[in-house]
Amino acid sequence: MDSWEWNKIAGAVLGTLILVLVIKFGTEALFDVEKPTKEAYHVEGVVETPTAGGAPAAPVEEPLPDFGTVLASADVGAGKAISTKCEQCHDLTKGGPNRIGPNLWGLVDRPRAEHPGFSYSSAMSADHGPWTYDKLFRFLKSPQVDIPGTKMTFAGLRSAQDRINLLAYLRTQADTPAPIPAPAPAKPAEPAPAKP
DSSP: OOHHHHHHHHHHHHHHHHHHHHHHHHHHHHOOOOOOSSOSSOOTTOOOOBOTTSSBOOOOOOOOOOHHHHTTTOOHHHHHHHHHHHTTTOOOSTTOOOOSSOOOTTOTTSBTTOOTTOOOOHHHHTOOOBOOHHHHHHHHHOHHHHSTTOSOOOOOOOOHHHHHHHHHHHHHSSSSOOOOOOOOOOOOOOOOOOOO
16 A cells, blocks of 8 residues: 555544534534433432532431330331341341341340441441431431441432331340330420410
8 A cells, every 4th residue: 555545544534533523513512401400310318519618518417206206106017018128138037147238136226336247347337336216217318328438338218207117127126125215295385476
């Protein structure tokens, strides 16, 4: 092949690249796609709106239910059905093995990251306080948000009622179930405003 043939090949390649770039810029100019004003699907715990300082805004803290009231009326059967999601990685039987996650028998009020024979992440091992109802309620909503760095990759249970039912079931999975706290005292009624 002589240099004339090589020049034709190089010209064809460069011409093709220029044509592709012209088409790309042309379509971008013609079809300006605007970002939707409303999300089609929101992933809980992911915050994209920056605050004035440029840092992401903290997720809104969910109010804790009165466990003395809600656990007494929770649906343990529904909690057992929900626990099948847990059983993909955890065993719930007494004396059962550790799996991808630790055995959950006697979980409520058990010290965190203390089940023998399981290697916990450093994030989980940072606190050995007991798994109280409120800690489990928050953790089960979004484990990665509640304890950043945990090995638990479960997306979480968004429904507060699902978490309450699951806690009621997990409570029964123990030799001596953890006590249900006393209901919070009723708030005094607001005095009616005086009529003018």
